[in-house]
Amino acid sequence: MQFLVVDDQSTNRAILKWLLEEDGHEVIEAVDGAEAVAAYERNSECDVILMDVMMPVMDGIEATRQIKNRVSGDVYIPVIFLTALDDDEALSKCLASGGDDFLSKPYNEAVLKAKIAAHVRIRELTKQLAIQNKALTLHNSRWQREQNIVQHIFTTALQHNLSECGSLKSYVSPASTFNGDILLSAPSASGGLYVFLGDFTGHGLGASIGTLPIAHSFEQLTRRHMSVGEIAFEFNRMLNIMLPDYMFCAATILELSSKGDSIQIWIGGLPDGYLIAADGSLKDTIKSQNMPLGIERDSDFKKGFEVKNLAKGERVLFFTDGLDEAENPEGEFFTEERIRDCFHPGCENSLQCVLSRLKEFTQDAEQRDDISIVEVSSGEVQLARQDSNSIKPPVALNWELHTRLTAEEIKTTQPVEEIMSILGAQTILRPNKDVIGLLLAEIYSNALEHGILGLSSKLKKSEDGFMEYYQERQNRLDKLNEATIDIQIAIMDKGQKVLNIRMQDSGKGFEHSDILNSDQDDSFGRGITLLKRVCSRVDYLEGGCCIDLDFPIDQTAHLA
Amino acid sequence: MDAYWESTIVSNVTVKQDGDQVEITINGRFDFNILQEFRNAYAEATAPGLMYSIDLAQTEYIDSSALGMLLNMKNHLGVDDNSITIKNCQPNLMKIFTIAHFDKKFNFN
DSSP: OEEEEEOSOHHHHHHHHHHHHHTTOEEEEESSHHHHHHHHHHOTTOOEEEEESOOSSSOHHHHHHHHHHHOOTTOOOOEEEEESOOOHHHHHHHHHTTOOEEEESSOOHHHHHHHHHHHHHHHHHHHHHHHHHHHHHHHHHHHHHHHHHHHHHHHHHGGGSOSOBTTEEEEEEOSSSSOSEEEEEEEOTTSOEEEEEEEESSOSHHHHTTHHHHHHHHHHHHHTTOOHHHHHHHHHHHHHHHSOTTOOEEEEEEEEOTTSSEEEEEEESSOOEEEEOTTSSEEEEEOOOBOOBTTSOGGGOOOOOEEEEOOTTOEEEEEOHHHHTOBOTTOOBOHHHHHHHTOOTTOSOHHHHHHHHHHHHHTTOOOOSOEEEEEEEOSOOOBOHHHHHTTOOOOOOOOEEEEEEEHHHHHHOOHHHHHHHHHTTOTTTGGGHHHHHHHHHHHHHIIIIIIISOOOGGGGGSHHHHHHHHHHHHHHHHHOOSOEEEEEEEEEEESEEEEEEEEEESSOOOOHHHHHTOOTTSSSSHHHHHHHHHOSEEEEEGGGTEEEEEEESOOHHHHO | OOHHHHSOOOOEEEEEEETTEEEEEEEEEESGGGHHHHHHHHHTOOOTTOEEEEEOTTEEEEOHHHHHHHHHHHHHHTOOTTSEEEESOOHHHHHHHHHTTGGGTSEEO
């Protein structure tokens, strides 16, 4: 320890010096106040100052004031007055100048050492505190900076929402800076509207993190015009990989048709959604049929969803559990029952009704979880210009795909599934991929069963024949040695964009006219009738060994 | 990517009778691979006056052999148009039933 001893009497200084050095301390001496101030300026690291009061040039009180003024920040430098004065006024002057303690002369050695020890302890504590404070300040500013960055990322990521859409009303209220709820909306390729509402386990930053990849891929998936069930499947897969086991996302995914007269809805783990009649009363409850996203394995995941028709003036309201579990000052929950009570005839704005009831109920109780409420109304979807521009279908390239299947491949592979995994990924084919899949499966089984295996579909006339037909199919397939099926698929411009499929088999051909004229109620020949209904052209060539057809790509309206 | 076509789906048929209601549920792909199973499902329950429903909620795919199988079922049971109901049909499958004009041959709900 370093001590500054200030006294005009050299004897006094000598005694203190001897006392302190005996304990292993270092001592600097000053003969008056002015010298003490100068000594402190040279040695601001000194630990304790022992100060006489009455000295020439500058007294101890003034010196203390000046030294304490020079002390920076949180540093504590104890000044202990050693004085012959003992009147209250003098002593209080000592303290007022910034002195920390005093001891009357003549002093007791043990008392002096005890006082010094006590003040040194305080100095050590304040030193540690200063170090910790500095670290904390640094940490805090770093955290602030990081929070700003993260907040910026979230704001940008969630800007993908529709700017304005009359079909969609919402209320979003996070419990803290970062929201574990996420609301997204996007136009659909057919002019409708997609809405996603998700609630991640917990709230705050941890819960928020999962919203980022969701926001990003929502845009991609809706652009590809996937069904709500398929979007759910993709999100589930993604969150399964990304999130720790204890985290998941309860969600509702909805697609409103362009005319606004029906919705497709998938609910996993969020509270019931409500279908509200035009007069404001409750018409139907839409229950969650699925586990939240991020739990189910791919193979167990159900892509099914509900379809509800919406009459004029009807609307659907759904929300996160922050709403039904909102607490009032007594700690009671808002409950689904109170929410349902909001839907009564004459209530035109269901969302507003729920909100004012909620406010009345919670009063100024602290909000514990994120709350989001969404209302989707019937009626034609009107998008702001910049949003409808964003869904213009991309100009599709014309391309071709060709494969020649050998007997071995015919026996062991799933060519239709493989080709469909390519075709299904094409944005322009996606809306009709189920029909295209059916088409391809039909002509492939014709080529295989009639062309190559030489089966007659007349066998399928009776129910037993139907069985026999498929048993025979397997028998002949097992024995198949040499055969090829050529599949050629192309996107072409023929006045309109068409998907051209040409399939040629190495078989003997078959009497396709029989099939084309088959009766509607026969259990066979249905496949070709289907082809005729959806294709603009179906030609059988080379005695039935080759089929060539055009499927107009843009026939959403016709098929719907 | 499009998991619908990529996934290898294990199909199965379950049948459940409750009074005069027979419910057949089809999981996965509805095509000729479940021909025998499907036939067994309705062949076991043929008392007169039974009402049949086919639940397609978990069905991911149908092809024309499925349409044939449905017609076979109707012919086999010799029931009228209202005795067989197809329920929980997803929109993508409904499109195929509509193209085949099956929406006029069976009850859908």
